[in-house]
Amino acid sequence: MPDDLAIHARGVTRVYKAKPERVTALGGVDLDVAPGEYFGLLGPNGAGKTTLIKILTTLLIPTAGTAMVAGFDVVTETAKIRRVINMVSGGEQSGYGLLTAREQLWMFSQFYGLPNREGWRKVDELIEITGLTEQKDQKVRTLSTGQRQKLNFARGMLNDPWVLFLDEPTLGLDVAAARDLREHTLAWKAAAPGRTLLLTTHYMVEAEQLCDRIAIVDRGMILALGTPEELRRRVQAESIFRIELDRLPQNGGLAALTDLPGVLSAVSADDDGTDAAGSDRVALKVALADDSALTSVVTAVSERGSHLVGLAKSEPSLEDVFVELVGRGFGEEDGKDDLS
């Protein structure tokens, strides 16, 4: 029953009036998220993730379809939804720079209807939890980006939301600050069972670490939905090998490899974490129709003057799933801006 779900969406469509033509940001999304579930929307810029969040947080009315949060309709029962949700966005600059961090949180606690004393208690507790104790009396405008985002996260927790929307929460943060925020999110999950999270991100690690289920979205459509394991199994049919060579193959390089029978794709793997600086070594990610094609690949690189220095079979990542579904990588934009 939709009433029992934290989030329920059927055929949710959103069309923006834009010149010269209308832009369809969401093209009929169906989605069910159970209470207590941590759900991720994974997709590149312009995929429609933020538009869906705006609809679910009552900021936008869908052009077509129905959506419910905590069993309440996002068009007609906005007041009830707003009592049980909160939202934190990446790069958020909310509040007022002349207030201290502590004052700013208190101000928002008043917007969420917390009694004065309870508001201050909650503020101090969240300041401690998010590690902002040293900055609590500092003016908001003097906080660093990471500290500011922690403050935003604390704001999002003030009313103990039953459904929390995190929209690219670690956008622009350094590695340590992003890790801190992910840890806070996991701590919230452990501390408050029954609370639901809807996270949008285009960071694979974030989605894998935080989410029970993930929907891969692109151009306003959900292309695949399942647990991270289920999604990875979609591309398990192919064999993916990571091959390290002492140098790039000559006479055609990677293109020559992709022409070999049984080779589905061959791309540089240096962008997925390999640091080849200071050496001629190269790492390749080769997708094969089956393992038997590996012999011809090894022979081909040897014939082209390269020597094998490492070989490992790779488990498919969510990015592989995305590439399989969309036909392009996350870094390859399709030129459309996210209207929201």
Add this chain to the structure above:
Amino acid sequence: MNRYASTTATNAREAAEWSTGRIIRSNLRAVIGRAYPRVIGLTREPSWLFFEIFLPFLAVSAFVFVYRALEAPEAYVGFVVLGGAMTAFWLNVVWMMAAQFYWEKDQGNLELYFTAPMHLMSILAGMAIGGLVMTSSRALAVIGIGSLLFGVTYDIQQPFLLAGVFLLTMVPLYGMGMLFASLFLLWGREAFHLAQLLQEPIYFLGGVNFPLRALGPVAGVVMATLPLGVGLDAMRQLVFADSGVAGVLPVGTEVLILAVMGVVFIVAARLALGYLETLARREGRLTLRWQ
């Protein structure tokens, strides 16, 4: 121990059921919450002393010197000082009420206001009360300095009525600011131009620097539309009872006009806000910044 969650509700649907009392209390808290940054700004940003007292005082001084050069009745000096003080409220309404939602939207605050469980009128009321407190101190400073420098004398025979007229003027004046806040947001970036466009005509039509009666028949239009002009005319009659310069209408009539204006502007603001929210949610105006 669960350090994040503290609600006693067992599920979201239960947590969403609020009593009428809780709704009212929450909205009153939101009023206080939004007024807080404005009041605290008084002590944190002392640059206002220069920009909002010294600079407006130059304009007041210019009119005082003109009236004295023309040997106008001395009461005119008091009229200008009082007008200068009331100018602070008008500036507050135009720049920190009417244009505020637009700035809040650009900062990302407006989205959070809309998703919070309180009515947006509470936010507007908080802005108005905070602005009123902040601006009252500035207005009192202008009156104090003006009175000392130019030797203004006051003849206040009905102080309670004067206080009542002042408060009654603030209701429609800030109600107008609430109404403009929604309209400015709908008009997008044109809001800046509109605020500038409104500033000087209101100074003129409000009779800030001269007795409103001097406008002749146009004063009738002011009586029907501008709370600043009506309130200022009534307050001048009460503050300078012995000046011999007549108001446009008797004080009692002007009080009645202000009361009607207060209801009209607050109701209009409420309706405009409802319309704005529906339109904004339908067209995505809350989420598209800088338009």
